Amino acid sequence: MNDQVAMKDTQGFSFDAAHSRSSPQALRIAAASKRLFFVLPSLAILYILQRVAWTSSVFRVLESSVISLPTCPIQSVIHPTNRADITSRNVEALFPSSSFKEQIAQQLSGAVQIPTICYDEMGAIGQDTRWEIFYELGRYLQETFPLVYDKLDVATVNEHGLLFTWQGSDTSLKPLLLMAHQDVVPVPNVTLERWTYPPFSGHYDGTYVWGRGSEDDKSNLVAILAAFAALLEAGFEPSRTVLFSVGFDEEGGFPESYGAKALAALILKLYGHGGIELIFDEGIAGIENHFGTEFAMPATAEKGYVDVTITVNTKGGHSSTPPDHTAIGYLADVIKAVESNPFPSSLTEDNPTTTYLSCVADYGKDVPPVIRDSIRDPRRQREVIQYLEKRPDSRALIRTSVAVDVVAGGSKANNLPESAYILVNHRIAIDHSVATVKTHYADVISPIAARLNFSICGFDYDDHGCNEREGSIYLSARDELEPSPVTSSDNSQFNWLTGTLRGVFGDEVVVAPVLLSGNTDTQFYWNLSSHIYRMSPWRASLDSRGTNMHTVDERMPILGLLEMIHFYHEFLRVVDEMRS
Numbered sequence: 001m002n003d004q005v006a007m008k009d010t011q012g013f014s015f016d017a018a019h020s021r022s023s024p025q026a027l028r029i030a031a032a033s034k035r036l037f038f039v040l041p042s043l044a045i046l047y048i049l050q051r052v053a054w055t056s057s058v059f060r061v062l063e064s065s066v067i068s069l070p071t072c073p074i075q076s077v078i079h080p081t082n083r084a085d086i087t088s089r090n091v092e093a094l095f096p097s098s099s100f101k102e103q104i105a106q107q108l109s110g111a112v113q114i115p116t117i118c119y120d121e122m123g124a125i126g127q128d129t130r131w132e133i134f135y136e137l138g139r140y141l142q143e144t145f146p147l148v149y150d151k152l153d154v155a156t157v158n159e160h161g162l163l164f165t166w167q168g169s170d171t172s173l174k175p176l177l178l179m180a181h182q183d184v185v186p187v188p189n190v191t192l193e194r195w196t197y198p199p200f201s202g203h204y205d206g207t208y209v210w211g212r213g214s215e216d217d218k219s220n221l222v223a224i225l226a227a228f229a230a231l232l233e234a235g236f237e238p239s240r241t242v243l244f245s246v247g248f249d250e251e252g253g254f255p256e257s258y259g260a261k262a263l264a265a266l267i268l269k270l271y272g273h274g275g276i277e278l279i280f281d282e283g284i285a286g287i288e289n290h291f292g293t294e295f296a297m298p299a300t301a302e303k304g305y306v307d308v309t310i311t312v313n314t315k316g317g318h319s320s321t322p323p324d325h326t327a328i329g330y331l332a333d334v335i336k337a338v339e340s341n342p343f344p345s346s347l348t349e350d351n352p353t354t355t356y357l358s359c360v361a362d363y364g365k366d367v368p369p370v371i372r373d374s375i376r377d378p379r380r381q382r383e384v385i386q387y388l389e390k391r392p393d394s395r396a397l398i399r400t401s402v403a404v405d406v407v408a409g410g411s412k413a414n415n416l417p418e419s420a421y422i423l424v425n426h427r428i429a430i431d432h433s434v435a436t437v438k439t440h441y442a443d444v445i446s447p448i449a450a451r452l453n454f455s456i457c458g459f460d461y462d463d464h465g466c467n468e469r470e471g472s473i474y475l476s477a478r479d480e481l482e483p484s485p486v487t488s489s490d491n492s493q494f495n496w497l498t499g500t501l502r503g504v505f506g507d508e509v510v511v512a513p514v515l516l517s518g519n520t521d522t523q524f525y526w527n528l529s530s531h532i533y534r535m536s537p538w539r540a541s542l543d544s545r546g547t548n549m550h551t552v553d554e555r556m557p558i559l560g561l562l563e564m565i566h567f568y569h570e571f572l573r574v575v576d577e578m579r580s
Contacts, residue, residue: 068378070349072359073489077507078499080573086234094230095566104226104565105209105558107144109202111218112211114140118183118252125159125258134160134248137182145225147232158262164244166228168576174277175241176575177267177528178568179521180221181250181259181282184213185550194552207557208543214556216549217282220536221246223564230569240277240576243267250521260521267528276529278493278575281522283534284514285547285560287501292365293510296501299534300352300494300513302520303396304428304483306437309421310334310445312409312454314471316418327420328409330471333448335404335422341444343400343432345385350486351430352513353397357384359512396517400429400437427517434480441475449473481519485526489513492580493531500571501537504563537567 080087094100114137122128138160142149153165160182168175187199196210197203203210224244245267247259267276286297312334314327347354360367361375374380374387389395402424409420426437438459449456457466458475466472488494498511522532538560540547548554 069358069361069375070355070490072355072362073494073498073511073513075363075502075507075510076495076499077502078496078574079503080570080577082573082577083234083236086231086236086573089234090230090569091566095562095569101558101562104222104561105204107226108209108214108218108222108556108558108561109204109211110140110144111137111222112202112209112214113200115200116182116184116213116248117186118249119186120252122249122252131160134182138162141221141225145229148225148228151232152228155266157266158258160248161259161263162244162246163263163266164228164242164246166238166242166244168238168241170239171241173240173579174275174529175243175271176572177243177245177276177279177525178224179245179247179279179281179525180224181217181247181521182221183248183251183259184216184218185251187212191552196553199554204558207559208555209558209561210553210555212554214554215285215536215547216554217250219538219556219561219564220282223561224568226565227568227572230565231572236573238572238576242572242576243276247521257521257524261524264524264528267525271528273527274529276525277580278496278531279522279525279529279533280497280571281520281532281534282536283516283520284536285538285540286535287505287509287537287539287541289541290364291360291367293363294505294508294539295359295363296505296509296511296537297356297514297535298497298501298511299516300487300489300532301350301430302484302516302518302523302534303400303430304426304432304434305479305481305519306426306428306434307478308424308426308437308441309474309476309478310338310424310441311419311421311474311476312471313419313474315416317416319414319416322416326410327417327471330452330454331407331409331420331422334445334473335407337444337448338402338404338422338424341440342402343429343436343440345389345395345399346429346431347381347385347388347398348431351398352486352489352515355489356512356514359510363510396427397515398429400432400440401425401427401517428481428483430483430486430515433482434477438475438477445473445475481523484523484532485530487513487530487532491531492578494533496575496578497533497571500567500574503574504537504567504570505539536564538563 114133116134116137117130119130122130125131148164153167155163155165157163192199199212201211202214208214228244245260245263247263249257249259283299284297288295288297310331312327312331314330357375361372364372374383385398388398403426404422405425406423407421410417428434428437442456442459445456448454452471453469454471454473455466455469456473456475459477461475466474501511502509516534520534522534525532538557542557542560543555
């Protein structure tokens, strides 16, 4: 998943944090993280509420009408009813066997050993030789899952993208679409000595497969193909067509996308706008124990994205006769203003965080009464917002984030800099837009420009005569992405997902939607379905150390991989039996 790194709080709780979607090379390598996702695991929210005082606040809160929290989704349990022999053969006999465990461990290990790294700013397919390694992974998948390639239609899209089609017998039913990606983030050379095993060794120690991509995202890739193979071997024939779209540049942050965008265009051509019943893509390791209850957390929305560059231009000259402030000095004023004027926070009904909080209040066994009461009382909404603002990871779910990630200016000790700039990364809140971000900057920068007698250029300003004053401030934006549509959790499709998750992981699990602060390949699939879910279906507790996605010692618990195979196997069967 793009933008995700592992973090732990001081209590040992694990949660996921998003990384940059598209930033300059120096920061990309240092961060080695995915743009998918700054996801707040639900635990962080309640942990904050439990630890902070319930009174005074010094935070800026959006003035808005009080809302009632949405109700927690119906917690159904669904098992496939057709072909009980498949359940007996695969779920009860094959999946628990030691031979199958060893087989799928070796399958994942082999995939990890092929370093399908996606770097930033890679050239076009056929021009940049770094894409060549993906041919090797394509051959490996075909050799490892021959029955899948023999029985399903496999289309190659833009050389390395794969679209598997398992044709159903009832063409009146919209297809189910599963997703994964082949690419992995780079391994910085400076970290090599810190790895327990070489990052592309695919070492299997009987418990974990170690290596880059073992979790993100070759685990989902192998799990889905293994589930397909098990169903084919059992003679399963779907009535609903099943698609499996496999991209190859999810980690790259390319605005145009060589993989997912081309795959989505083909699917749109084949099935039309809204032609897919349900889309399921990667996400966080989505089952965690919070406050005495296991929560499964499919993401039903993603925040938007934009990078804003602010450039201060002034007159140059020799450093021996400097003015009071250079372009860099003026830029310091800009940085202070940007960081001192955060976007307002709000908790809206559309934000999946509100539904998650409702589920916590209803089902969290160990939630302190004061927290439960505050969540449930609409009159105390302001309090909840203030408490969520106490920590960066939780407030990211209720406001547009601001991160000054790059600063540059000047070229020589005896030259006055004629320009200096910053790059500011934003993850746009569900109730905001790219236009909201630009308007915010106009409000923040205009007073500085007026005080300095500088002109403002870029965005929607008239650039004519931009440099005729003492200096100028130029605003530009790149990689603009609006927040995703929000998938409702009050419909049949979400109930199918809820029922399958509880059928596989146990009826003590509570399914609650969450928000991703990063972005996945689903950003190119919005017009294909109104039911899009993002989750990696395994228990995070299977690795007590937590996820090391995108960093040193990434590894995948084999028991987690088995859970993923079990889920995909059952989800495909459940959706095949259901009618919307």
